[in-house]
Amino acid sequence: MPPHMNWPEFHASPPMAFTDVPGLQEGAVDDFEHSMGIEEFRKNAKDMVDWICDYYASNEKLPVRSEVEPGYLRPLLPKAAPQHPENFGSIMQDVQSKIMPGITHWQSPNFFAYFPSNSSFPAMLGDMLSTALSTVGFCWIGSPATTELETIVMDWLGKLLCLPTSFLAFDEQGKRGLGGGVIQGSASESTLVSVLAARARVAPEHASKLVAYSSDQSHSSIKKACMVAGIPYVRIIPASAEDDYALDPAALREAIEEDLRNEDLIPFYVCATIGTTSSCAVDPIAEIGRITRHYNLWLHVDAAYAGVTSMLPEYRHYFNGLELVDSFITNGHKWLLTNFDCSCMWVQNAEPLKTALSLTPAYLRAKGNSLDYKDWQVPLGRRFRALKLWFVMRSYGTDNIKKFLRHHVQLGQLFVSLIQTDARLEIMAPPRWGLICFAIRGPNNDATNEATAELLERINKSGRAFLVHTELSGRFVARMAIGGSLTQERHVRATWQLISECTTEVLAARAKFHKGV
Amino acid sequence: MPPHMNWPEFHASPPMAFTDVPGLQEGAVDDFEHSMGIEEFRKNAKDMVDWICDYYASNEKLPVRSEVEPGYLRPLLPKAAPQHPENFGSIMQDVQSKIMPGITHWQSPNFFAYFPSNSSFPAMLGDMLSTALSTVGFCWIGSPATTELETIVMDWLGKLLCLPTSFLAFDEQGKRGLGGGVIQGSASESTLVSVLAARARVAPEHASKLVAYSSDQSHSSIKKACMVAGIPYVRIIPASAEDDYALDPAALREAIEEDLRNEDLIPFYVCATIGTTSSCAVDPIAEIGRITRHYNLWLHVDAAYAGVTSMLPEYRHYFNGLELVDSFITNGHKWLLTNFDCSCMWVQNAEPLKTALSLTPAYLRAKGNSLDYKDWQVPLGRRFRALKLWFVMRSYGTDNIKKFLRHHVQLGQLFVSLIQTDARLEIMAPPRWGLICFAIRGPNNDATNEATAELLERINKSGRAFLVHTELSGRFVARMAIGGSLTQERHVRATWQLISECTTEVLAARAKFHKGV
Structure with a gap:
């Protein structure tokens, strides 16, 4: 019997007749x-x-990476929801004894994996308020403040990041522009929305010919966005160590030219990155922007982690050319003290977004010409996310936020200098911001890569720090991503100590193994 | 000068040299x-x-619908983020004086607009915890408890809803099945994911021929999902008042047969609804399921609002045929006491989802064969949403949750009986669950529709209740959606009083207008 057949039909009572009401007595x-x-x-x-x-x-003090085995939780919990209420105390006991061992502590100051995912007390207060009000601000009238605060706070942040005025909703004179900011749930959604907006500028009958471009260092979300949108071609352009893993504009232009000669292909979209996931490589935005303007392609800039440093003069040159960019994102929830989810996206012209994403049935029609953020995103419903970003910007002030970023950059520099004292290790890509890629020194072969993998596992198993790896030019490379809200000098120094000790152990074990067998 | 040209190039300081570090002194x-x-x-x-x-x-006591004008907030706030920290008290003062007037109170017991978006204290506690831990559980090792609790709680809820076992991750014997549950951010995302999974079962070269089907009463998110996914054809089948606005299976079969005769079309997906947005119509799932099985189409059931009543025997018959369904969703954040966002989605077989959504770069590879929810959704990052649902199910217990739903159904029945005492009003579709569609009695013409629109605006302007409208067979119809966490009998009775008074006023004003002019 196939599994879908073992389910009985229900011939239960018809819905209660509405004429047979309980009565009108109060x-x-x-x-x-x-x-x-x-x-x-x-x-x-x-x-x-x-x-x-x-x-x-x-x-x-907690082990950073959870050490539970897959499936650990199911035997610890009942098989079904309880019939009767349980009190808060007993739920919190289970949180403590059953959930916490399975938590990987993203908010530990010793968390150096992936990219940081900042939390802060002001953001948590804003989030409490957002949850309590529980507005669903998909359209303006659904809760005007939910929409308007988002527009305002995104202008605040856009100004702080020195974005070109065309990315702001309102200019200095208070005139509404074509662009503006929106808070998406994640960088993946921001990227998807940018792909959809780009596609909306092309005639629908060309959908099966579209080609998107990015370097092989771009985040996987660009491929996923194209999968979701049904974009048939994504041309991945290899970035080399010689270019510090940045996209080579000449290679991009060549790829576009080649595709233009094929009548079955239509280039439409380029994703460039400021601060790639693997090594924080920086694609040359201005040069790429001149190419995308020339060929009339949409240029999306993914600066999910590093984009916030656009507010620091010493990093502004990386952002040269933003005026040539169609959409730009940086994540408040990565390195801007604002708890997940808060992916900040700006566009110079929101019309293609609305073409791609708006359809307005009667029950959702807006009042006047107000802004409905449902037309800027994939989901309909949305939390009041602007509150937490507003709380953060006001509670810290811009001076302190800059200090926060520079503090982590300095910690990164400290870590680099510590690594450089140890000849057994080498730095594998130019360190940028808080990201340092390193490996056990040696030729690019399996033995070296295995040694680095062992080093990483030994570090993570200790519970005293958590780092993940990536691959650069075929090398297995450890990534030290500094930027946790609570990370301070002593955590970086202690992690360096740990790395040093683990390196000694790994090399000793491997030497013994090679001698002994 | 075009706007993108007025932005200066930055030739500022190069990034700090990493060799020139602050020194190694602690x-x-x-x-x-x-x-x-x-x-x-x-x-x-x-x-x-x-x-x-x-x-x-x-x-x-607060006006339910905000009465601010578009753009009210910008003049009240500074033009830029503050340079120096501001204290919590001054932020909360602004919340009180500037934000609150712009809030539409979804958690007011007098909120009857759209569908309810439940909040509850246990959910808020779970959410506080989720925000504090701020894990980003895109993959299992990213925070094992984040993933595992979601699987477990979705099994709990699936069992409570009497879903066929094939929708659960684990059967009674603890054996892992092909299916399971996942918490998406919104019903729109759930629908999109279902479209993507359905498309993944079809060869990519057929992408330009795909046809999706739904009734004209289905939620707009199905059209949006197809726009996003680049599905070229969405066949909207009209549902009539004679069928209580349910999808007619014969019409569906006919449409599919017709499209199959066209070699440029490939039917692949049907979205059926249990509880449509306009009138809570119920599509006949079993009949539709037999059709989709016959033609091998994906069947998605959107029960965003009403799906939770699958736990009540008196409503189980609406869910007959779920064993023939590929994906099923109901929103915990609508009528299950769990704050937004919590869209609960189940599939009988997760493989097509993963085909559609998984790509795993090195830095995201999972430990063993554990479950990575990033492969079940569009975004990469995700909050620990299962906590709030777990807190709700445990804090209330299943008996109380059922009582909660039945309470609103009874309030709906009460409202129906109150409307029926007033000959000036008529009910415009079979009332179901907490949704009652009504209008000022009269012929289907502009005058009647305008009168109902005036009635609605008068109600909403009073601040004492908030309802929205829809269109049914060309009629402008008011929707009374009962289901707010705090809504009790006295709120429904008071709103009825308000409706009655406003009806008197509207009819008097119109009579005067017609006499006077």
Whole structure:
């Protein structure tokens, strides 16, 4: 019997007849009572605040990477939801004893994996408020402040990042422009939306010919966006170590020219990156922008991690050419103290976005010519995400935010200098911002790569730090990504100590193995 | 000068040389200090808890729909982010005086617009925890508990909804199946993912021939999903008042047969709805499922609002045929006490999802054969959303959750009986669950429609309730959507009073107008 056949038909009672109502006497419908009243919530929520404070006071002592085995949790929990209410205390006991061992601590100051995913107290306060109000601001009237604060805060951040005025919703004179900012859930969604906007500028009958371009160092989300959008061709241009893993504009131009000679192909979109995931490579935006303007392609710039440093004069030159860019993103939830999710996206012209994403049935029609962010994103519903970003910018102030970024850059420099004291290790790409790629020194062969992989696993297994790897020119490379909200000098120094000790152990074990066998 | 030209090139300082480091002396890198320390956060967060309690104790007195004008907020806020830190108190003052007037109160017990978007105290506690941990659980090792609790809680909910076992991740014997649940951000994303999975079962060279089907009562997100995915054809089948606005299986079969005779078309996907947005119509799932199985089309069931009532025996018959369905969604954030975002999606076989959505670069590779939810969704990053659903199910217990749903159904019945006492109004579609469509009685013409529109605006302008409209067979119809977490009998009765009074006013004004002019 196929699995879909073993399910009985239900011939149960028809829906209650609506004529047979409980009666019109007041009180005939019993009030449902919530399991947790306001006073109980007040107490529980304050206990939760204390729990959170304890967590932040002590999370550097916890093993950073969870060491549970896949499937650890299922045997620890009941097979079905309880029939009767359970109290907050017993849920929190389970959080402590069953959930916490399975948490990888992204907020630990010793978390150096992936990219940082910042949290901060002001952002958490903004998020509490957002959750409490629980507005669903897909259209302006659905909750005007939800939409308007987002536009304003994205202008604030755009100005702080010195974005060209055309990316702002309003110029200095208060005139509404064609562009503006929107908070997406993730960089992947921002990238997808940029692909859709780019496609919307091309006649639909050409959909099967479209070609997108990026370097092989771009984030995987560009491929995924094209898969989702059904873009048939993504041309991945190899970036080499000689170019510090940046996209070579000449190679891009050549690829476009080649595709233009093929009548079955239509180049339409380029994704460039400022701060690639593997090594924080920086594609030359101005040169690429001149190419995309020349061929009339959409240029999207993914600066998910490093984009926030556009506010620092010493990094502004990386952002030269932004005036030639159609869409630009940086993630507030990576390195701007704003808890996930907060992917900040700007466009110079929102019309292609709306062409790609707007359809307005009667029950969603807006008041006047107000802005409906549903037409700027894939989902309909959306949280009041602007609150947390607003709380962060006001609570820190721009001076402090700059100091925060520079602090991590300095920690990165410190880490580089520490690595350089150790001849057993080498730095594998130009260190940028807080990202340093390193490996055990040696020829590019399996033995060296295995040694670095062993080193990484030994570090992570210790629980004292968590790093992940990448591949650069075929080398297995460890990535030290500095930028956690709580990371300070002593954490970087301690992690360096750990790396040094683990290197000794790995090399000793390998020497013994080679001698012994 | 075109706008993109007025932006200067930056020739600023090159990035700091990494050899020129601050030195290796400990303490050489100054520690950055956060603007808000743990003790300050503890105090502020507890103040926020008190604010939230006050809000929930009093939000029924606030005007439900915000009455601000578009653009109200910009003149009230500075043009740029502050340079120096501002304290929590001054931010909260602005929340109170500037943000709150622009809030439409989705959590007011007098909010009857769109569909409900439930909030509850246990969900808010779970969300606080999720924000504090701020894990980004895109892959299993990124935070094992984040992934595993989601699988478990989605099995809990799937069982409670009596879904066929094939939708669960694990059967009663603990055997892993092909299917399972995932929490998406919104129903729109769930629908998009279902379209992508369906497309993944068809050879890519047929992409330009694909046809999706739904009734004209399906949610707009199906059209948007097809726009995003680049699906060329969406056949919208009209549903009539005679069928209570349900999709007619015979019409569906006919449309598919017709398209199959055209060699340029390939039917691949049907979206059916249990509880349409306009009138809570119910498409006949079993009949549609037999058709989609026959023609090998993907069947997606969107039960965003009403799907939770699959746990009530009196509604189970609407869900007959789920064993023939490929993907099923209901939103925890609509009518299941779980704050946005929490769109619960199940599939019988996750393989097509992964085909559609998985690509795994080196830095994201998973440990063993564990589950990586990034392969089940469009974004890479994801919040720990399962916590809030887990908190809700445990804090309420299944008995109470059922009582919660039935309470709103009874309130709906009460509202129907109240409307029926008033000959000036008529019910425009079979009322189902908490949704009642009504209008001012009259012929289907502009005058009647205008009267109903005036009635609705008068209700909303009062601030005492918020309802939105839809169109049914060309009629302008008011929708009373009952299901707010805090809505009780007295709110429904008061809103009925308001409707009655406003009806009197509208009819009097119109009579006067017609007499006078």
